[in-house]
Amino acid sequence: MNSATQFKPGDRVTVKFQDRPGHLRTPWYIRGKSGWIEQVHGEFRNPESLAFGHDGLPKKTLYLVAFNQSDVWGRTAAPKDKLLVDIYEHWLESSAQEREEVSHE
């Protein structure tokens, strides 16, 4: 994991509410929702830039982010069920809960 990778598995994250023109690959339903990093997929060219014929550089880190279904839809799904979405680093920020826990590490 290179020093530029912001998150690691287990980190609590929230998906940003970005609402701007362009080719965005973070689904509407997950924006603003909180979950945790399941896996670091690695670095990929940015599709938001590739979509307009640019080179997509610099690469961005892509994460597998997990969410409780009940947290995403605001109602009781089967309690164990999860939703997993591949999300780029620039769409994620640390959750407030994780910020509180940092002092214990």
Next chain:
Amino acid sequence: MSDAGNAEHGHDHPKHELSHYAKRIYAIRDLLIEKGVITEKDIQCQIEYQEARSPANGANLVARAWGDAAFKGRLIADPKSACAEMGIDATAINEFVVLENTESVRHMVVCTLCSCYPRPILGRPPDWYKSFNYRQRAVVDPRSVMREFGLNLPDDVEVRVHDSTADIRYLILPLRPKGTENWSEADLAKLVTRDSMIGVMDPLDAIPE
């Protein structure tokens, strides 16, 4: 329901009956060839490449993984290499992840934004995978989707839905059916449906009805 990937040329409408865009692809094709952007051979190669890809590839991978624990480990750790071992060309996939189902966990894959699918392994996705109804429902109520495909899961089984939004392509490694000990790979492969590798259903039962 045929899982074969071959492009059977079904009954075609006379061309003047085709829709606006259906007609235009013929014009676009000819112009691109005239201008040297692509060649007729490029097109033929792509048609043949696509015809060679089908759920049988996935079924063979799964059947081997069921019978050979070491291969299963390799399939999960490095799916593209495991494919190469079996002569399946998965090189066109940028990043390939195999998700293993167990008694306590089932996975399901959708692309809500378009129709991303592991085409280099399984061939073209089924129409239903690309449909608005699947794309809308899979993330919010996967269990109701599974019920439509005949899979009823108790609440103590965890359902994990993957929305394939980036370059990762997911293949489900379904749970091996009970009563298949000592089965040959060929017989095991027959139980592995395409839809079980997408995750909306389990594989076929070993016991015939």
Next chain:
Amino acid sequence: MARGHHDIGGLPGAGPIDQSEHTLSDWEILADAVNQALGARGVKRTDEMRRAREEMDSAAYRDMTYYERWIASIEAILIEKKILTKEEIDRKLSQFESKWGEP
């Protein structure tokens, strides 16, 4: 910004999943192959095609079939990249239509 017409995960009102499948017509096989060939030649990227679909008229997006959307995107991207023009596609199509017996 409104939610894109393609960004439909979780939207209510979806019905049962139609599990029937259709055999691809020749024009669909051709659309698929042209799309892949253009990608293989580096003429366009899948990301550009997706973006073209997202920029499409929303009613058209819902009404078109899957491969019709691909063809509309291929055309839009080729025109955007100045590889083809709409006029030459129209002209070529007219020639075909005379041959196909279009009234």
